[in-house]
Each structure stands twice: as C-alpha cells, then as structure tokens.
Amino acid sequence: xxxxxxxxxxxxxxxxxxxxxxxxxxxxxxxxxxxxxxxxxxxxxxxxxxxxxxxxxxxxxxxxxxxxxxxxxxxxxxxxxxxxxxxxxxxxxxxxxxxxxxxxxxxxxxxxxxxxxxxxxxxxxxxxxxxxxxxxxxxxxxxxxxxxxxxxxxxxxxxxxxxxxxxxxxxxxxxxxxxxxxxxxxxxxxxxxxxxxxxxxxxxxxxxxxxxxxxxxxxxxxxxxxxxxxxxxxxxxxxxxxxxxxxxxxxxxxxxxxxxxxxxxxxxxxxxxxxxxxx
Amino acid sequence: xxxxxxxxxxxxxxxxxxxxxxxxxxxxxxxxxxxxxxxxxxxxxxxxxxxxxxxxxxxxxxxxxxxxxxxxxxxxxxxxxxxxxxxxxxxxxxxxxxxxxxxxxxxxxxxxxxxxxxxxxxxxxxxxxxxxxxxxxxxxxxxxxxxxxxxxxxxxxxxxxxxxxxxxxxxxxxxxxxxxxxxxxxxxxxxxx
Ligand SMILES: C[S@@+](CC[C@H](N)C(=O)[O-])C[C@H]1O[C@@H](n2cnc3c(N)ncnc32)[C@H](O)[C@@H]1O
Numbered sequence: 001x002x003x004x005x006x007x008x009x010x011x012x013x014x015x016x017x018x019x020x021x022x023x024x025x026x027x028x029x030x031x032x033x034x035x036x037x038x039x040x041x042x043x044x045x046x047x048x049x050x051x052x053x054x055x056x057x058x059x060x061x062x063x064x065x066x067x068x069x070x071x072x073x074x075x076x077x078x079x080x081x082x083x084x085x086x087x088x089x090x091x092x093x094x095x096x097x098x099x100x101x102x103x104x105x106x107x108x109x110x111x112x113x114x115x116x117x118x119x120x121x122x123x124x125x126x127x128x129x130x131x132x133x134x135x136x137x138x139x140x141x142x143x144x145x146x147x148x149x150x151x152x153x154x155x156x157x158x159x160x161x162x163x164x165x166x167x168x169x170x171x172x173x174x175x176x177x178x179x180x181x182x183x184x185x186x187x188x189x190x191x192x193x194x195x196x197x198x199x200x201x202x203x204x205x206x207x208x209x210x211x212x213x214x215x216x217x218x219x220x221x222x223x224x225x226x227x228x229x230x231x232x233x234x235x236x237x238x239x240x241x242x243x244x245x246x247x248x249x250x251x252x253x254x255x256x257x258x259x260x261x262x263x264x265x266x267x268x269x270x271x272x273x274x275x276x277x278x279x
Numbered sequence: 280x281x282x283x284x285x286x287x288x289x290x291x292x293x294x295x296x297x298x299x300x301x302x303x304x305x306x307x308x309x310x311x312x313x314x315x316x317x318x319x320x321x322x323x324x325x326x327x328x329x330x331x332x333x334x335x336x337x338x339x340x341x342x343x344x345x346x347x348x349x350x351x352x353x354x355x356x357x358x359x360x361x362x363x364x365x366x367x368x369x370x371x372x373x374x375x376x377x378x379x380x381x382x383x384x385x386x387x388x389x390x391x392x393x394x395x396x397x398x399x400x401x402x403x404x405x406x407x408x409x410x411x412x413x414x415x416x417x418x419x420x421x422x423x424x425x426x427x428x429x430x431x432x433x434x435x436x437x438x439x440x441x442x443x444x445x446x447x448x449x450x451x452x453x454x455x456x457x458x459x460x461x462x463x464x465x466x467x468x469x470x471x472x
Contacts, residue, residue, distance in 0.1 A: 006426070007398050011370060034370040035395045036377050078378050219378050222348055251348045251364060251376050 013053035014038060020057045025067050027141070028204040029074055031228035040073045075142040076223065079113040080161065081120045083218075084250055085168035088120065090270040092170070095245050096128055099213060105134040108212045108239065110203060111220030112138035115149030115188075116162075119178075120169075121216070122192040127172040131195060137209060139201035150198050152188030154179075159186055204228060208238045215240060219249035226256060233257040237275060246273045285469050287429070288403040289352065289368075290315050291396045293389030293419070295322040295411025297439025299334065301459055302409065306339035306357075308463020312472045314354045315405075317341065318366065318374075318396065320387045322411065325363035332359055348376040360387035367395035383415040393419025402427030405469070407462065409433045411443030417450035424451050429469075431455045431462065 003009070014037065018029045029037060041053060050056055059066045082088050099105050109118040118138040125131040140146050154162075159179075166175040179186040201209070203220065215236050221229045236246055237259045246254070246263065248271040254260050266272040294302050298321045321331060332345045341357040346366055351373050352358065358374060360366035365387050369375040375395075382388035393406055393416060406423040408416045410433060424430045430453045435441045437459040448456060457465055 007401055010398075033367075033375045033377070035367040035375045035398070036379070038398065039367075039379070039391070039395070076377070076379050078380055222376060222378070226349060249378075251361065253348075256349075 010038075010053065013057070014041060017041070017053050017057040017060065020061055021067065021070065024061055025064075026205070027071060027202070031204065031225050032074070032223050033225060036223055037074065040076075041070075044070060044073050071142065072144065075140075075145065077113045077142070077145050079116045079219075080158070080165060081116040082162065082165035082169045082171075083117070083120075084270075085165045085170075087247070087250065087270045088124065088169040090267050090272060091247065092124055092128070094266055094272060095214060095247075096124075096130070098243070098245070099130060099134075100128075102213060103133065105130065105213050106211060107134060107136045107214045108209050108216070109136065109138045110201070110209075110215060110217040110236075112140050112146075112149055112198075114145055114154075115152055115198075116154070117216060117218065118149070118196055119152060119188050119192055120166075122196060123166075123171070123178055124169075126192065131192075134195055136196040137212075138196055138198045139209070141200060141202035141204075143200050146198050146200060150193075152193060153185050154188075156181070156184045156186060203232050203235065208235060210239060211241055212239050212244055213241055214245045214247070216247045217249075218247065219252070221252045222249060230257045233259050237262060240275045242275055242277045244275045246275070247271065248273070285315070285471060286403055287315060287405055287469060289396065289400050290317045290405045290407065290466065291392055291423075292317060292319045292407045292409065293393065293411070293416035293443075294319070294409040295385075295389075295413060295415065295440065295443055297410040298322065299331075301433065301439070302335065303338050304459050305407075305409075305463045305466070306335060306341075308460070308467070309339055309341070310467050311340040313340065313467060313470050314472050315466075315470050316352050316354055316356050316358065318346070318352070318358045318360075318368070318392060320360045320366060320389045320392045322385050322387070322389075322413075322415070323362050325386060327362050329359070329362050335359070346374045346376065349373050360392065362387075365391045367391060368399040369395075370399060372399060383413060385413070385415050389416035390419040394422050397423045397426040397428060400426075400428065404428035405431065405466070407431045407433075408444055408447040409459070410438040410440050412440040413443060414446035414450075416443060417446040420447050420451040420453070424454075429454050431457060431465065433462065434458050 263273040346358040364376040367375040
C-alpha cells in the first residue's frame, strides 16, 4: 500500500523517539543530522523485527538495555590512527612551532572514540620532545568507547593501515616502537598513556573545557545539524586560549558559524583554524 | 528546486566499474537546458584525492561539484560524492556527508544515497543504476520505487560490468531498462525546460 506523507509521518515518529530518549536518559540526539540518525535507527528497527519507530519508543522507555543499544547505534565510532596523514603533517608543520613556545600545553580531543586520534597525537608530541609538558584530554559521550580508548588495544589486522598512515604522516621512527604485539592484537605502550586523561563529556549538553591551546574535534560535527554545530563552535571558542588552534575533520567547516570571524583560517584543506587574539 | 516542466525534482545515479565512461555518455546527451539536480555516487578508491569533479566538469552544462556537507541541493547542479564519505540527502533538502562504515563494501555507497534521497524526494525522484561489478544500489532502487519514484537501469548488454544492473533489475521493480546511449535522451524528455 502506498502511504501518502510516509516520510513526514516517520519523521514525526523519529522526533518523538529522540524526545523520549532525551527526557528519560538525558542524551540529546534531537539536533543530529536526521538522515544519518534515521539510517541508524532503521538498521536497529529491522534487526529487532519491529514495524515502526513508535514501537521502538515504547521499548526504549521501558528497557534501559535497549537504550544502551541505541546509544551504541547512534554513536559512530569509525576512526584510525593518523587518519588523513597529510593533516597530521600540517599540524606538525604549522601548529607545533607555536606550541613549542609555551612552557605547558593543553590539548583537547573532543569525540575521541576508541583513542586512535589521541594516541597519534601523543606519538607526534613524543617525537617533537613535547610530550612531557603536554596534558592531553580525551573525551567522548560514549563511556563504552572511552573504556576502549583507555585500554588502547587494537586488532592486529588494522595495524598495517595505521603503519602506512604513520609513515605517510612522516613519522620519525618505526610505528612498531609504540606498541607491543600480542597474538592477534596490539597494545599501545603505557608511556604514551601517561599524559592522557580520559573522561566523559557530551558536546551537546556539557560545558566549557578551559584554557586549551589546541582542540581536535574531527568527524564529530558532521553528524550535527547547523544549530548544534554552531553551539559547539562557541563552546570551543570559549575553551581556547587566545591564539589557540582548532582542528576539524576535512569535510567540516567553521564557515557558516557565528564565530567564523573570530578565527583565522590557517590551512583550508586540513581545516586548521586559529582563535584571534582579541574578540 | 523545481523544474517547471516536470513533477520530478532530482536524479540520483549510481555507478561502479566502467562508470566513468558510462556517466559521461549520459551527461553528454543532456540538453543544455536540463536543470534537474543530479547526485552521483561513483565507487572510487577511498585514498584517492578526488578528481571526479574535474573529470566531469566540461562534459555537461550542469555545474559540477564535489558535494559539501550541509549545502543546499540546487537545480542546475551535478553533485558528486567525495571519496571515502557517504552522500545522503538530509530532511531539509541539503546534502549530508558521513563516515559511517562502508555499506556493500563501499563508501560512498549507492544504497545510502538512494535510500535517503527516496525519503526526502519520495515520488519526485528518478533513480538510475549504471554499470558495476557488485550489487550496491539494488536495495536503494527498490526503496525509490516503493516511495513512488521512477527507476531506470542500464541494459545488461550495454554494461561494461553487468552485475550491478542485473542485481537492480532482480531486486527492484524497475520501470525502464534502457541502453546506455538512450538514458540521456530519456532524461531530456522528462525535464521539459
Ligand atoms: C566518527 S568518530 C570520530 C573519531 C575521531 N575524532 C576521528 O576523527 O577519527 C565520532 C565520535 O564522536 C562521538 N560523539 C558523537 N556525538 C557526541 C557528543 N554529543 N559528545 C561527545 N562525543 C560525541 C562518538 O561517540 C564517536 O566516538
């Protein structure tokens, strides 16, 4: 049967489902990209054999375990070490010289997923002899993934890709210096973890993280709508020291936000921005 | 976004192996007044710097560009999915990109584009599956059909790699199975500008 307005009706159901999740569990997905959210929910709906989103709403209100499942579904944790190697090269080239000038440096990885990004940074800092005087904060709203980040254990079969990336990013030594290999997995060396603090933080609902010299928030904002993106950009602006740097994913941009004029563009392709010295 | 001569508002195209030449053939046939926006997923290695937009630039009168996240879909434009990103149509008629895991081993995936476009455009959408060596696009085309859209597939005989058209024909209830050379002309007749 062909249902007129099927899209609008489903959209309404999805909004109500997200509203229920927010009211009951405090996680706010109401301002995420709808096309994306819908895909993730559709996948779960089909797997559960449910016919519509309203039945998912009922289930999520009554079963916390189902909420945990949806939370996993809705947070896309795809990541790599040295993802976009050319980006890391630019950070080393254009951002590090400025970080060198500070006696103590604070870096925030917002939406750090399973830790690959912050460990890549720790390696670069190590190679620039800056790791000892840098404090790294790695946050994510998904506590299950944060636990993985803390452990720093990755399957062997992705290491080849990470190694290629590391080399393409002009790593100074051999990538294998930074992990110990087990039978089918690798574990990141503990010295790299020393200066990293992992903690939960929700960009949609939590506040400022103060006095940062550098913020990485890559491939997170792409899932937010413009309004939420804009709020988060303001949050980053507030969290940075004057002259601090902001690095986004290669398809994300500050261009349409209302703090755009308060940043200068350092590198277009790499999406590196710098907070201007005064407002 | 509307074209005066038709109730259709957009065209989505999926292509894989042999797709560059096939898409080119379709584009070349389009009359200069053709104005429906076209969105393309062409499978491509994730690690290439994208060259597709440059490649198609002078092959048609439409303005060719790699799709940017959250840009509005406008008539007269030809949008291409960037390598290593899924391309979706958002509920406000803008483009959305994502790095969700590959679907059918592909990112960008044709199904992802088609399904999201079907959600937004409903019966005002035309979906076209061209040559390719896998089955991406079949489910997406099925959804376009279910939402009342128009579905077109390249004939097996004219496909450099027939698997993708074959899968689409088998899965979706396809409206038109056309030789490659006729697809452009078919679109011209629909967009009566
Ligand atoms: C695709 S991963 C990106 C990981 C890494 N930054 C990279 O680029 O490789 C997106 C991460 O953002 C997190 N995330 C999504 N929404 C969030 C929110 N509102 N607050 C904090 N983290 C969020 C997800 O849990 C996920 O780990």
